[in-house]
Amino acid sequence: MALVLEAWDFMNTSQIAVLFTRELGKVRGLAKGAKREGGAFQGGFDAGSVWSVELLRKSEGLDLLTRAEMSEDFPRLRADLSALYGAFYVLELAGALTVEHEAEPEFWDAAMGALRLLDRGAPRDIVLFAFEAAAMRHLGFMPRVDDCASCGGKLPARPAFSPRFGGALCAACAPRDPGSRFVSAGGLKMMARLAEGAIPLESLNVDGRIGADLRAAFDLYWLNLLGREVRAARFVRG
Ligand SMILES: [Zn+2]
Numbered sequence: 001m002a003l004v005l006e007a008w009d010f011m012n013t014s015q016i017a018v019l020f021t022r023e024l025g026k027v028r029g030l031a032k033g034a035k036r037e038g039g040a041f042q043g044g045f046d047a048g049s050v051w052s053v054e055l056l057r058k059s060e061g062l063d064l065l066t067r068a069e070m071s072e073d074f075p076r077l078r079a080d081l082s083a084l085y086g087a088f089y090v091l092e093l094a095g096a097l098t099v100e101h102e103a104e105p106e107f108w109d110a111a112m113g114a115l116r117l118l119d120r121g122a123p124r125d126i127v128l129f130a131f132e133a134a135a136m137r138h139l140g141f142m143p144r145v146d147d148c149a150s151c152g153g154k155l156p157a158r159p160a161f162s163p164r165f166g167g168a169l170c171a172a173c174a175p176r177d178p179g180s181r182f183v184s185a186g187g188l189k190m191m192a193r194l195a196e197g198a199i200p201l202e203s204l205n206v207d208g209r210i211g212a213d214l215r216a217a218f219d220l221y222w223l224n225l226l227g228r229e230v231r232a233a234r235f236v237r238g
Contacts, residue, residue, distance in 0.1 A: 001071065002027070002053045003111060005095040007045035009035065016062065017045045019053065020094050020111065025102040029055060029065040040067045048087050048115065049073050057101075074119040085235035086124040090114045090131055092232045093222070097135055110134035117201075125211055128236060130201050132218045133194035141225070142195055143167040145188040150176060158182045161217050163224035181220050187213030 002019040005026070010016045015034035019027045034041040045051070050072035056064040077083045094111045098104060114131035118124060136142065144167030148155060153170040160174035161167070161183045168188050174180055187210050193199050206214065215237055222230050 001108075002051045002068075003091075003094070003108070003115075004045045004047050004049050004051065005091050006047055009044075013039075015041075015044050017065065018095060019051075020098055020108060021053070021103075022105050022108040023103055024055075025104055026095070026098040026100045027055060027063055028100065029053075029063040031065040031068065034065075041065070042068070042070055047091055048077070050112070074115055076121065077115065077119040080121070082124055083118045083121070085232065086118045086128055087115055089128055089230065089232040089236050090118075092230055093132070093135060096222075096226055096230070097139065104138065107135065107138040110138070124236070125215070126201065126204050126206055129191075129206065129214050129218070130194060130204070132222075133191065134197075136191075136195040136221070137197060139225070141166075143188070143192055143221070145185070145192045148173055155185050158184055159188065161188055161220060163221045179220075179224070181216055183213045183217045184210070186210060188217060190214065191217050 002021040005018045005020050007015050007017040013033050013035045015031045017029055017031060019029060021027055031041050033039045034044040049070055051068045051070050053065055054067040056066055058064060077087055090111055110131055114127050117127045147153060148170035149162065149165045149167030150169055150173040155168050156171055159168040159170060160180035162169050162177040162180035164177050164179065169177065169180060190210060191214055219233055
């Protein structure tokens with residue numbers, strides 16, 4: 001199964017698609033004649049749709065997509081702008097955190113789970129936080145949030161969050177990372193427990209303040225990990 005992360009037109013009727021497949025990880029493929037009516041690709045790929053694809057792997061350059069059949073399209077998601085922005089965020093993060101031709105089935109399941117929940121009208125921010133936590137777990141870089149990640153000391157109510165130092169910093173250590181950001185200890189703990197898979201999604205209750213703290217903490221985490229902001233993040237803030 002292949003989730004379309006991005007697709008663009010190429011050479012008249014063809015398309016290039018970046019797919020996140022459950023079996024092969026990320027794949028970049030050329031679909032010749034994808035936009036042709038009655039062709040082998042049902043009119044072409046759209047970001048966020050899910051397909052069963054046949055693929056010829058090339059030793060260099062783009063893989064060749066030979067046939068595709070759509071299996072899921074998330075129609076309700078496309079009719080709700082807030083949910084659609086959430087989906088863009090999931091697709092961008094999935095693309096940024098995956099490697100070509102390296103299968104990551106659990107992370108694929110997490111991305112698909114998030115899109116299905118968004119399509120069902122589940123609360124967007126909670127779905128995204130849970131997906132981001134799953135991504136964090138997948139990467140294995142868990143932040144230390146129960147004491148200071150630098151000196152092991154006790155944390156204040158609003159410690160500094162520093163992905164660079166691996167977690168929360170006490171007041172004395174905070175100045176060591178000018179890029180850190182003050183976030184409530186409660187928000188950071190929720191992020192860490194989510195990443196451990198310790199909080200079931202249904203029981204997660206994120207009020208405005210904790211929500212803002214979680215958004216700020218995840219934004220900073222991705223900024224430090226990717227070296228840039230997630231572009232779609234500006235659509236899911238506040
Ligand atoms: Zn410290």
